[in-house]
Amino acid sequence: MMMELLQWLEHTPIAHAIRDWRWAYPALETGHYIGLSLLVGGIMLIDLRVLGFAPKLQLKSMIGLLPFVWVGFLINVTTGSLLFIYGAVNFGTNHAFWVKMICLVIAGLNALAFDLSIKRYSYDWVAAERPPPLVKTFATLSFALWLCVVTAGRWMAYI
Numbered sequence: 001m002m003m004e005l006l007q008w009l010e011h012t013p014i015a016h017a018i019r020d021w022r023w024a025y026p027a028l029e030t031g032h033y034i035g036l037s038l039l040v041g042g043i044m045l046i047d048l049r050v051l052g053f054a055p056k057l058q059l060k061s062m063i064g065l066l067p068f069v070w071v072g073f074l075i076n077v078t079t080g081s082l083l084f085i086y087g088a089v090n091f092g093t094n095h096a097f098w099v100k101m102i103c104l105v106i107a108g109l110n111a112l113a114f115d116l117s118i119k120r121y122s123y124d125w126v127a128a129e130r131p132p133p134l135v136k137t138f139a140t141l142s143f144a145l146w147l148c149v150v151t152a153g154r155w156m157a158y159i
Contacts, residue, residue, distance in 0.1 A: 003092075006092040007088070009084075009085050009088035010088045014082065015088070019086065025083075028086075031075060031079040032080060032083060034072075035072045035076035036072065036150070037072065039069055039073050040072075040146050042068050042072065043069050043111065044142075046069070047143040050138075051136060051140065055129075059129050060127065063118060066115060066118075096153075096156045097156050099152040100156065103145050104149050110141050110142050111142060114139070117135055118135070
């Protein structure tokens with residue numbers, strides 16, 4: 001059943017369009033890396049600051065990166081979905097892909113919880129430069145999970 005779905009995806013008009021247009025796949029890959037830079041770059045900088053690194057950088061400024069993080073997430077969901085459709089059979093049967101997806105879902109939920117926790121505490125901890133333990137836990141999980149997402153994503157080409 002799963003293999004039929006993967007094969008069907010690879011034969012959709014979208015997959016054919018990506019195959020037929022010479023620049024489509026490289027453009028999607030480039031977009032995916034740009035989204036990854038916004039997403040993981042921004043989130044890891046925030047995580048490191050919340051965990052106490054670079055204390056001279058104001059938390060409020062770092063938290064200001066969150067809109068860019070969410071834009072990167074949307075870019076990656078879009079480009080990643082199109083890349084998946086293009087090579088659904090290969091990706092859908094790749095163990096590294098599934099590790100990436102599991103970590104991605106958990107990291108996304110963790111990011112949402114982090115974002116909501118900032119609002120829950122009414123930004124008081126941001127102004128005070130004192131993240132509560134729960135927020136530090138979210139940051140630690142986030143850092144580890146996004147490292148796993150990026151690593152598994154790179155390993156997809158080799159596993």
